[in-house]
Each structure stands twice: as structure tokens, then as C-alpha cells.
Amino acid sequence: MTTLKITPAKLNGSVCVPSSKSMGHREIICAGLSAGTSIVDNISMSDDMEATLRCLTALGIGFQKVPSERSGRTALAINGSGNVRVSQSTVDCGESGSTLRFMIPLGALCGEPLTFTGHGKLVTRPLQAYYDIFDRQGLSYTTASNGYLPLTVNGVLKSGDYELPGNVSSQFISGLLFALPLLAGDSVLKITSALESQSYVDLTLSCLAKYGIVIEHENYYKYHIGGGQKYRCGRNMVEGDWSQAAFWLVAGTLGRQITCTGLNRDSLQGDMVVTDIINRMGGKITCDAEGNHTASSASTNGVVIDAADCPDIIPVLTVLAAVSEGTTEIINAGRLRIKECDRLAAMTSELNKLGAAVTELSDGLIIKGRPEGLQGGCVDSWNDHRIAMSLAVASLVCKKAVIISGSECVQKSYPEFWQDFTALGGMIKTVGTGESI
Numbered sequence: 001m002t003t004l005k006i007t008p009a010k011l012n013g014s015v016c017v018p019s020s021k022s023m024g025h026r027e028i029i030c031a032g033l034s035a036g037t038s039i040v041d042n043i044s045m046s047d048d049m050e051a052t053l054r055c056l057t058a059l060g061i062g063f064q065k066v067p068s069e070r071s072g073r074t075a076l077a078i079n080g081s082g083n084v085r086v087s088q089s090t091v092d093c094g095e096s097g098s099t100l101r102f103m104i105p106l107g108a109l110c111g112e113p114l115t116f117t118g119h120g121k122l123v124t125r126p127l128q129a130y131y132d133i134f135d136r137q138g139l140s141y142t143t144a145s146n147g148y149l150p151l152t153v154n155g156v157l158k159s160g161d162y163e164l165p166g167n168v169s170s171q172f173i174s175g176l177l178f179a180l181p182l183l184a185g186d187s188v189l190k191i192t193s194a195l196e197s198q199s200y201v202d203l204t205l206s207c208l209a210k211y212g213i214v215i216e217h218e219n220y221y222k223y224h225i226g227g228g229q230k231y232r233c234g235r236n237m238v239e240g241d242w243s244q245a246a247f248w249l250v251a252g253t254l255g256r257q258i259t260c261t262g263l264n265r266d267s268l269q270g271d272m273v274v275t276d277i278i279n280r281m282g283g284k285i286t287c288d289a290e291g292n293h294t295a296s297s298a299s300t301n302g303v304v305i306d307a308a309d310c311p312d313i314i315p316v317l318t319v320l321a322a323v324s325e326g327t328t329e330i331i332n333a334g335r336l337r338i339k340e341c342d343r344l345a346a347m348t349s350e351l352n353k354l355g356a357a358v359t360e361l362s363d364g365l366i367i368k369g370r371p372e373g374l375q376g377g378c379v380d381s382w383n384d385h386r387i388a389m390s391l392a393v394a395s396l397v398c399k400k401a402v403i404i405s406g407s408e409c410v411q412k413s414y415p416e417f418w419q420d421f422t423a424l425g426g427m428i429k430t431v432g433t434g435e436s437i
């Protein structure tokens with residue numbers, strides 16, 4: 001485990017944000033399901049993207065790295081056959097919920113046993129929505145106790161009527177939307193409770209459409225999925241990641257000025273709402289003609305933030321709230337408890353260690369702002385990339401150093417995070433084992 005000591009410093013400068021992890025997963029899955037070769041350019045590699053690539057291999061889909069046409073990042077040539085088959089009996093999904101939930105229905109097209117393993121919190125993250133479908137269809141599967149990983153699926157999904165809850169994870173909906181068009185018959189998918197993370201369903205539908213898959217829906221609650229469809233190869237670029245930009249836009253608001261490049265101002269990513277939220281709090285985020293977004297230093301005030309459609313930006317917005325004038329209420333955030341860690345508990349515990357005043361509710365947070373700043377101290381990442389990156393941003397407003405243990409977890413989505421943090425003026429030192437802090 002790596003421990004970092006961050007000496008408080010105001011960050012300043014420009015950063016090219018990684019490409020979208022959510023869109024990257026979707027692109028390489030759709031490319032892998034097409035017959036022929038697709039190029040997906042501008043992929044930011046991370047542990048989660050590696051996990052999805054391992055799944056493609058297990059499903060008999062080939063890929064190779066090729067020179068990028070327009071970015072300095074990875075471009076992948078992905079060779080699919082238009083369908084899936086089990087080419088490896090076990091696949092490790094790492095800690096990636098998206099990977100696991102997108103791949104299970106594809107594994108359940110193969111008609112041969114395929115075992116999904118994972119690590120950390122992924123082992124216990126909810127999968128019941130799929131088990132209910134398998135039970136209804138009589139599809140054979142086994143799990144460790146309590147439905148935990150490893151999960152082995154062994155059977156073929158049947159076309160027809162499907163139901164899913166809308167408030168556990170939209171990743172189940174995306175997973176079925178990838179797989180059901182490949183069945184011979186038509187399917188209808190109904191969402192039986194309030195839909196959260198709807199923007200992620202939009203990302204799925206838009207990627208499917210790019211690859212030639214037609215799905216009609218009635219206001220996101222009923223999806224009509226024609227069977228016998230074929231994915232069509234493509235050449236696509238992945239745009240910048242708004243969830244990652246959020247860290248820098250909060251850091252710019254708390255620091256001097258930070259410009260994020262590589263972003264699409266017309267993005268379908270729900271986390272783009274971070275600009276509206278920061279501006280609503282009194283921040284100063286502007287956008288130029290190229291879509292570069294600049295956050296300038298500003299004094300901010302508390303607001304109500306609805307987490308239903310943007311769960312991933314809540315930890316870093318909690319940091320901004322912690323030093324804003326007045327009170328911030330985070331609502332509809334119960335789902336944050338079933339991510340890489342319990343993010344409501346983690347942000348409450350770790351920010352309060354730094355001197356913040358955060359109160360945890362069952363599905364939200366109340367944050368009493370301390371505009372005078374925080375103290376600093378020793379905190380833990382809870383092995384969650386978004387907690388580690390949020391605590392790094394919190395260091396900007398601390399009087400004393402912030403020591404973060406478990407800082408290596410940023411590998412999950414943003415391996416270059418600490419390099420970028422340093423390039424913007426952050427002062428980081430690795431603390432060796434046994435070294436006093």
C-alpha cells in the first residue's frame with residue numbers, strides 16, 4: 001500500500017483529462033460484438049479498461065494496440081466475429097462494476113460455463129437483479145455464498161419479457177441492452193422502479209446506435225429490443241471524461257485557475273452537470289470555442305445537490321461544499337454506498353478527520369461549510385479511486401499536510417492522476433514504511 005504526504009498548495013495550469021471510462025467500455029464492447037475490425041481511438045488505459053479487455057478475450061474477441069490517428073493515447077483495433085463464445089473458462093473483472101454487469105448477459109449468450117471473478121468490493125456488489133432474471137428463465141448459474149463472486153453462468157438467455165429495478169444500478173440495463181439484440185427473438189425490458197443514472201443509459205443507447213443497433217424506448221421505462229440484430233464495425237474516438245474533469249474543476253475553484261482540455265461541451269455524459277453545480281455554488285467555470293473548460297478561484301456557497309443522475313461527482317463536490325459558505329445538502333445518494341466503497345461513510349469519516357463538518361444520512365449528506373478552510377491530517381482512501389482523488393483536492397484547502405494511505409487505487413480509473421496533480425503544482429512525497437510523518 002502506498003502512502004502519500006501532500007503539502008497544501010494551490011494548483012494552477014492546464015490538464016488534458018483522460019478519455020471517458022464509461023464511453024471507452026461501451027465502445028470496445030460494441031466494437032467487439034461487430035463482425036470485422038473496428039478502431040477505437042483515444043482510450044485511456046486503466047485497471048477497469050484492462051478488465052473489460054480481459055472479458056473480450058474470454059469471449060473470443062481479439063484486439064491489438066495500433067498507432068493512434070489523432071491522440072497520444074491507446075488506439076485499439078478490435079476484431080469480432082459478430083457473436084461471442086467462451087474462449088477462457090474464467091475471467092477476472094478486477095474491481096470494475098461496469099465490466100462485470102456489462103459482461104454477464106454476454107456470457108449468458110454462450111451456452112457454455114463462464115466464471116466471473118473479481119476483487120475488493122466487487123465481490124459483494126449487487127447482482128441480484130440478474131439472478132432474478134436467471135431464476136425466472138431457469139438459466140443455470142452458481143455463486144459463492146450470498147450471491148457473491150465467483151459467479152458461473154451456464155446457459156442461454158431467452159428473448160421475451162424482462163424486468164429490472166431502476167434504482168440499484170443502471171449497469172444492469174446497459175448489460176441487457178448490449179446482449180438482447182443478439183438473440184433471435186424480440187425482447188421488451190421494463191424498469192420497475194425510479195430510474196437513477198439515466199444519463200448512463202443514454203451513453204449505452206447512443207453507442208449502440210453508432211454500431212447499428214436499434215432500440216426504441218418509452219421514456220426510459222420500457223425498451224423494445226428487436227432480436228436478430230447485427231453490430232456494425234466503426235472507427236471512433238472516445239471523448240474526455242467529465243467525471244475526472246470534476247476533480248480539476250473543483251481544484252481550480254479552490255486553487256488558482258485550472259483549464260481542462262479534451263472535453264466535449266455537447267457530451268451526453270451526465271457528469272457534465274458538474275459545471276452547472278459549481279457555477280450554482282458561485283464558482284466561475286467558463287468554456288471556450290474548443291470546449292476547454294476553465295475553473296477560476298471563487299468563493300462558493302452551499303446548495304442542494306441531487307445525486308440521482310451524477311453519483312460519481314458527489315465525493316469531490318462534498319469537498320467543495322466542506323469549505324463553502326452555508327450548508328449543502330446531498331440528496332438521493334443512497335446508491336453511493338454500493339460503489340467501490342460506501343462513499344457516503346467514507347467522505348463523512350475522512351473529511352471530518354481533516355476538520356470538515358459532514359453528517360451522514362441514510363441516502364445523503366449534510367455539509368456545514370467551513371469557508372476558513374480545513375486542518376489537514378491522516379486519511380485513508382478506502383481503496384476507492386474517487387475518495388483518494390477527492391481527498392487530494394481537499395488538501396488544497398488544508399492548513400497542514402494531508403497524508404493519504406492507499407493512494408495507488410487511482411489506477412482503477414486514472415493512473416496518471418498523481419502525475420497530473422504534480423504537474424499542476426501539487427507537492428507530493430511518498431512516505432516509506434516505518435517512516436514517521
Ligand SMILES: O=C(O)C1=C[C@@H](OP(=O)(O)O)[C@@H](O)[C@H](O)C1
Binds near residue numbers: 196
Ligand atoms: O454505466 C456506467 O458506465 C456507470 C454507471 C454508474 O453506475 P450506476 O448505474 O450503478 O449508478 C456510475 O456510477 C459508474 O461509475 C459508471
Ligand SMILES: C=C(OP(=O)(O)O)C(=O)O
Binds near residue numbers: 096099386
Ligand atoms: C463506480 C464506478 O465504477 P464501476 O461501477 O464501474 O466500478 C466509478 O468509476 O466510480
